[in-house]
Amino acid sequence: MTTPQPRFPAGFRWGVSTSAYQIEGGADAGGRGLSIWDTFAHTPGRIADGSTGDVACDHYHRHAEDVALMAGLGISAYRFSVAWPRVQPGGTGAANQAGLDFYERLVDDLLAAGIDPVATLFHWDLPQPLEDAGGWLNRDTAGRFAEYADLVAARLGDRVKLWITLNEPFIHMSLGHGTGEHAPGEALLFDAFPVAHHQLLGHGLAVAALRAHSTSPVAIANNYSPVMLRGDTDADRVAGATYDALHNRLFTDPLLGLGYPPGVEPTVVRDGDLDVIAAPIDVLGVNYYNPTGIRAPEEGSPLPFEMVPLDGYPRTAFDWPVVPDGLRDLLTGLKERYGDALPPIQVTEGGCAYDDVPDADGRVHDPERITYLDGHLRAVRAAIDAGVDITGYFVWSLLDNWEWAEGFSKRFGLVHVDFDTLVRTPKSSYAWYRDLIADNRDRP
Ligand code: IFM
Secondary structure, eight states, rough: OSSSOOOOTOEEEEEEEEEHHHHOOOHHHGOOOOOOHHHHHHHHTTTSSSSSSSSOOOOHHHHHHHHHHHHHHTTTTTEEOOOOHHHOTTTSSSSOOHHHHHHHHHHHHHEEEETTEEEEEESOOOHHHHHHHTTGGGTHHHHHHHHHHHHHHHHHTTSSSSSEEEEOHHHHHHIIIIIIITTTOOOOOOGGGHHHHHHHHHHHHHHHHHHHHHHSSSEEEEEEEEEESSSEEEEEEHHHHHHOOOOOOTTTTTTTSSOOOTTOOOOOTTTTHHHHHHOOOOOOEEEEEEOEEEEETTTOSSSEEEEETTTTTTTTOOOOOOOHHOOOOOOOOHHHHGGOOOOOOEEEEEOOOOOOOOOOTBBOOOHHHHHHHHHHHHHHHHHHHOOOOOOEEEEEEEEEOOGGGGGGGOOOOSSSTTTTTTTEEEHHHHHHHHHHHHHHHHHE
């Protein structure tokens, strides 16, 4: 890098993130049940390369090796997700102790390595029996989620250092139930709004369950994509505001006590629900990858906006534009929008996919990822300097892993995984992140 990274405040949480279905494998191990992603991935035509998460990175059997990789990085926190179908294979009822045993081993190994366990309870892998009963379209699923949260917190509440209820409920609603690109594969467009409300209701009920067993802070991880208008007519501005309400406000306004933004209110809200949803949280998890270009739609379009490519920026292997300033603007914009209602922020995901290939010596050089992370961490620092309370950053992801509908074709890891042999090879970005963390630790 040409200029050294600015320093971060003492106690800043340096982490990496993963999720259960993307890394664990062990699909049948320890009495795990089926999730909607097992069903989806095993349906021909759903996944780009025809793969499944049955084995993924085999983290279920190799978690000790992966914790050692984390210790080598020097991270202070590891964000993983608990697979609901490991804990409740049928989606309801008593806990499957073997499932909880696995997470207990992981949590204890992390603590022994000096790494804070950060547990996400729902990263999209709904037990299939709950989907068969209506999934998140069914209000009952919110109550089931709180019961599951209770079981996990009863076992791990004394050791998990930060709880995250839901990961990216917007993506689960929009891609899972709006367009059908993700599990469970429903293409309901705007009829998917009940999924937003029931996830938020489940979040609020789970907050109470977590607090009954644990004094650790509670968060949610929302993903945000700031709007970059591509057009300057009134119609373009209306389209931008609509997209912003849908992607950036639908899951945050009600959490912070403002109710649903006009124009995107679900019709299934009952008296008292908004109070449950607005239960205070301690941290807002922010996942950021890129902004979205928006302009007014063509006449006759089924959508009230049109998404347009953002030209002039470098692009990742996912074809996502690399816009670090978008992260700074997002973070300062959250502060402007929510003011004192905004809790401290941790960036719970940020990262990029590139086609990383080992060289003849077996080393994996990923300079684009270093540039990406360097730019985005400078953006975080700039937002801190502008007065936003940001207390952590988690790289997505520790390992190359199973990227949902893209299968194994998109590599996000600091560590390369050979999906035939499952051999792990730290990339040059791993060494860069390790040195950055050490530098921040060593300099007062
Ligand atoms: O891999 C996903 C993760 O599961 C949720 N956030 C975005 C990542 C990259 O697409």
